[in-house]
Amino acid sequence: MAEILEALALRRARRAYDRRPVEPDVEEALWEAVSIAPxxxxxQPTRVVVARSPERRAALTGALNEGNQKWAVAAPLLAAVLAVPAHDFPQTNSDGTVRHMWGFNAGIATGNLLAQATAMGLLAHPMAGFDEPAVRAALGIPEEIRVLVVVAAGYPGAAESLPEDLRKKEDIPQERIPLTALxxxxxxxxxxxISAREWRKRLAEGH
Ligand SMILES: Cc1cc2nc3c(=O)[nH]c(=O)nc-3n(C[C@H](O)[C@H](O)[C@H](O)COP(=O)(O)O)c2cc1C
Incomplete structure (x- = not known):
């Protein structure tokens, strides 16, 4: 059990990638990890579209916000994680409100992907900073399908390859709210x- 926690603790949302391509069997293990998620x-609402051709890659990169484009362009693997909202068993509450589970299910699957990538020595960095219609256009995704995140993945590279502002972020300490508040x-x-932002402030002030 401790081994899983230690492995999960190695995952960070870093941005410097090596140019070395991700081997096909290693890549397949990422999608296997998505597939076996509960x-x-x-x-099983989760789907993945890998931007493989240079044209699709360029289009997907162009759909990211400017901040993400700066570093994600160098990631050997760029993929959109999607969900099919129709693949859902909605739960109706006594007050008539409805809970849809497709986003939650796809989130678990994405967590599996990130954990598996980490276990294989890869970086995998999810991004919500993109324009959804532009991602749809880039990858031919129909309107009824939701784009949840774009994931950049690859082997870790030298921080020096990044612009100065991003270089500083590579090894910033991982901040989390205390377990007592969780x-x-x-x-x-x-x-x-209390928000994570407020906790950061309080902890920095020594409260
Ligand atoms: C759903 C989701 C969306 C994210 N979107 C972005 C993004 O657009 N750009 C980015 O640089 N990081 C993004 N991140 C990475 C987070 O900023 C990062 O996970 C967080 O700061 C904690 O850092 P750590 O993952 O290194 O522990 C995203 C993470 C998640 C889970």
Whole structure:
């Protein structure tokens, strides 16, 4: 068990990639990790489109926001993680509100992808900073399909390959809210409502 936690702790959203291509069997293991993820009712809503040809890669890169383009352009592997909202078993609450699970299911699958990448010595960096219609246009994705994240993946490269502002971010300490604010017993605690940003401030001030 400790081994899994140690492996998960190695995952970071770094941005410097080596040019070395990801071997086909290594890449396939990423998609296997997505495939074996649990989903509600085994609905399996997650799909992946890999931007393989130079034309599609350029189009997908162009759909990212400017900040992401600067570094993601060098990642050997660029893929969009999608969800099919129709592949869902909605849960209806007593007040009539509905809980859709497709995004949650696809999130678990993406977590698997990131963990598997880390275990194989790869960086895998998810991005929400993109224009969804532009990603759809880049990869021929129909309107009823949602684009959840674009993932950049590849072997780690030298931080020196990055522009100065991004270089500094490569090894910033990983900040997380305290476990006491994450998990409580028996009832919700008001500390759980504090944002990560506010926790960062409080911890920096020594509270
Ligand atoms: C759903 C999601 C979207 C993200 N989008 C971006 C993004 O557009 N650009 C970026 O540089 N990082 C993005 N990240 C990476 C986060 O900024 C990063 O995970 C967070 O700062 C914590 O750092 P760590 O992953 O190194 O622990 C995203 C992460 C997730 C899970």
């Amino acid at each position: 989903s509600h009712g085994n609905s 998990v409580t017993e028996d009832s919700w605690h008001e500390a759980q409502g």
